Amino acid sequence: MARVAVVGVGAIGGVLASLLETTGLHEITLCTRRAIEALVVKTPDGVVTVRAKNLTMPDQADAVDWVLVATKTYDAPGAGMWLRGLAKSGAAVAVVQNGVEHRERFAPYVTAERIVPVVIDCPVEREQNGTVVQRGKVTMKVEEGPLGGEFEELFRGSKVEIELVPDFKTAAWRKLCTNAAGAINALTMKPARVFHEEPVAQLALAMVAEVVAVGRAEGARLDESVGKQVVDMFRGQPKDSVNSLLADRIAGRRMETDARNGVIVRLGEKHGIATPLNRMAVAVLEAGNSQ
Ligand SMILES: NC(=O)c1ccc[n+]([C@@H]2O[C@H](COP(=O)([O-])OP(=O)(O)OC[C@H]3O[C@@H](n4cnc5c(N)ncnc54)[C@H](OP(=O)(O)O)[C@@H]3O)[C@@H](O)[C@H]2O)c1
Numbered sequence: 001m002a003r004v005a006v007v008g009v010g011a012i013g014g015v016l017a018s019l020l021e022t023t024g025l026h027e028i029t030l031c032t033r034r035a036i037e038a039l040v041v042k043t044p045d046g047v048v049t050v051r052a053k054n055l056t057m058p059d060q061a062d063a064v065d066w067v068l069v070a071t072k073t074y075d076a077p078g079a080g081m082w083l084r085g086l087a088k089s090g091a092a093v094a095v096v097q098n099g100v101e102h103r104e105r106f107a108p109y110v111t112a113e114r115i116v117p118v119v120i121d122c123p124v125e126r127e128q129n130g131t132v133v134q135r136g137k138v139t140m141k142v143e144e145g146p147l148g149g150e151f152e153e154l155f156r157g158s159k160v161e162i163e164l165v166p167d168f169k170t171a172a173w174r175k176l177c178t179n180a181a182g183a184i185n186a187l188t189m190k191p192a193r194v195f196h197e198e199p200v201a202q203l204a205l206a207m208v209a210e211v212v213a214v215g216r217a218e219g220a221r222l223d224e225s226v227g228k229q230v231v232d233m234f235r236g237q238p239k240d241s242v243n244s245l246l247a248d249r250i251a252g253r254r255m256e257t258d259a260r261n262g263v264i265v266r267l268g269e270k271h272g273i274a275t276p277l278n279r280m281a282v283a284v285l286e287a288g289n290s291q
Pocket of ligand 1: 007008010012034071072075077097123124
């Protein structure tokens, strides 16, 4: 049994909480901005109702053994406020977010050795009434190491595929290649079918080539075939598939532009690598964000 707090109970936080619930082992605390009456998660294997304590103020938080952070990347400062109480006895903190800067985002709140970076794949959204709807399987890539092993253990007995990866940097950059090209959906306001248009596929290849160049400079092992793999992946999706960036743009919500494309521009500048296509994506999407 472990005391586990989930900070940020939206789509991904809901899925993580439901997986913990199905182990039947843990004492779960849901840390949210608004009170939750009941967390209901519709999974492909049935409906899970999460039995948990709910806190809405960081100063109510007591020490736990594990914190799973699942806010959007731009909400890291708010999530960090929870860590003062939750991690005061040295809890491990799994950062389950997109991007390649998991440790950097939480460096002001917790030491790097206590952070476990995680990338997750799961088609899921939270409905207006708070119900979380999970539409497919959950897979997570976690940095290999003692804490990675403990993280995997937390979910033993639940329906999740967890891969402990020795080279997490490469895994995160590989996912960033897909997420960066996904900006095209938000730019065109079109779902996956837009990648069947040849000029769009060529644009995606060029955007991913920028990510590969910057990622390699950062130490990720990415080969030239990644761009084609990304285009093939989008082309293999149902044509009406909507990624989270497009969903956020359609709904008028803030987008994770910086974590998906801005980071490529910022790190490109550090290494003297030009990233004009990702820069364009950031400029256009940020202009939309500021409306
Ligand atoms: N959804 C997916 O299919 C998917 C797939 C793979 C990866 N991801 C990544 O997973 C991460 C989470 O995404 P998501 O889709 O789960 O986002 P989401 O549905 O927007 O959930 C984020 C949650 O964090 C909460 N939050 C924000 N600041 C908080 C604070 N200070 N204290 C407590 N809660 C706070 C939000 O609360 P409010 O309800 O009050 O706004 C919201 O419920 C992102 O990095 C995303 O890119 C998502």
